[in-house]
Amino acid sequence: MKKRISNNSENNQQHKTIENALKTGGFLFPETAEEVKEFERIYGTTDVILPAELQEPTFLYSKSEKGYNSKVVKFPSENFAMAAREGSNELPKEIQQKIIKDIRNADSKRQKK
Amino acid sequence: MQVITQTKPMKISFTDLQIIEGLKDDDDLKKLRLFQPQFFNRFKGYIYKVAIQRCVSFHDSQELATDVTQQTFINAFRKIKDFDLSKEPNPIKHEVVIKAWLGRIANNCFNKEYAKRKDHIYLDDLKTKPEESNYDLFESLYGDEPIEIPNEFRSKLREAMKTLNEEQKHVIEIYAGEGCINSTQKLSPEKMNYLCKTFDTSSENIRQIKKRTLDKIKKYCFQTNK
Numbered sequence A: 001m002k003k004r005i006s007n008n009s010e011n012n013q014q015h016k017t018i019e020n021a022l023k024t025g026g027f028l029f030p031e032t033a034e035e036v037k038e039f040e041r042i043y044g045t046t047d048v049i050l051p052a053e054l055q056e057p058t059f060l061y062s063k064s065e066k067g068y069n070s071k072v073v074k075f076p077s078e079n080f081a082m083a084a085r086e087g088s089n090e091l092p093k094e095i096q097q098k099i100i101k102d103i104r105n106a107d108s109k110r111q112k113k
Numbered sequence B: 001m002q003v004i005t006q007t008k009p010m011k012i013s014f015t016d017l018q019i020i021e022g023l024k025d026d027d028d029l030k031k032l033r034l035f036q037p038q039f040f041n042r043f044k045g046y047i048y049k050v051a052i053q054r055c056v057s058f059h060d061s062q063e064l065a066t067d068v069t070q071q072t073f074i075n076a077f078r079k080i081k082d083f084d085l086s087k088e089p090n091p092i093k094h095e096v097v098i099k100a101w102l103g104r105i106a107n108n109c110f111n112k113e114y115a116k117r118k119d120h121i122y123l124d125d126l127k128t129k130p131e132e133s134n135y136d137l138f139e140s141l142y143g144d145e146p147i148e149i150p151n152e153f154r155s156k157l158r159e160a161m162k163t164l165n166e167e168q169k170h171v172i173e174i175y176a177g178e179g180c181i182n183s184t185q186k187l188s189p190e191k192m193n194y195l196c197k198t199f200d201t202s203s204e205n206i207r208q209i210k211k212r213t214l215d216k217i218k219k220y221c222f223q224t225n226k
Helices: A003-025 A033-043 A078-086 A093-112 B014-024 B029-054 B063-082 B090-116 B151-162 B166-177 B188-197 B202-223
Strands: none
Touching: A003 A033, A003 B029, A003 B151, A003 B166, A033 A093, A033 B014, A033 B029, A033 B090, A033 B166, B014 B029, B014 B166, B029 B063, B029 B090, B090 B166, B151 B202, B166 B188, B166 B202, B188 B202
């Protein structure tokens, strides 16, 4: 009886080890914060070289026929292309200030709640 | 003569929480125009890095990894309203929580792409889980501390996985993803249905494949330890 229990426990341990190694070893995308940390501990946080298709998120438009919900990205591709050309985080000062103002307003509303 | 001077755009750095909250306001096009690329540029490297490893055994690994990465962000922007990052009070943890959330979406995207290659349609798009009353998506992004696994074992497992055929590999990965490697844990009906459809076989057969695959991996990884 004792032997059977110890075999079961050994089996469980082995299964757990395999499962964890699969989850954090690049066989699956890590799905919890702890798994992400473990993955990054093993593989580091330096980025790999990205293919041209991932340099800018222009695919958000071209993939619309695959069932993409147009409500998510509402601005037309032309405007988006302009934003992409100018750099992903660079917009005219007055627009940036409006965005910052909106965020601050939203933050203060949240804090009041 | 009037001289037109161009103002240099100002570079601003937003926190992860500000970006997530900004993305939720999809009525404000200016915000979306700013935050979508910010979010994409911040996390694309991580998602692609895992994707390229996830897809390494496919002949067109780079293409598949690119598709999975793109689809992950498309789906993330669709589901952003359900993701409440403010539940995590510590801003230092926001990055890993976002990565975990994206990882969940990415696994679904990978399964969809995989099913597509087998001429099947995979419909599970995280729709079923959040509707369950006791399911908390945010809560589920936190798990137990992973057990310490020696590098030697990881290398052995990588070798063992190379010996599996495509079907065995995918079945065991789905079981692992669901936390069901242990025989006492049953695969969810959605995932079992997905496997049965993808491989045109019965659930009994899927269970057999899982069992044989697990035995093979164990034999490969643990036999020298005995």
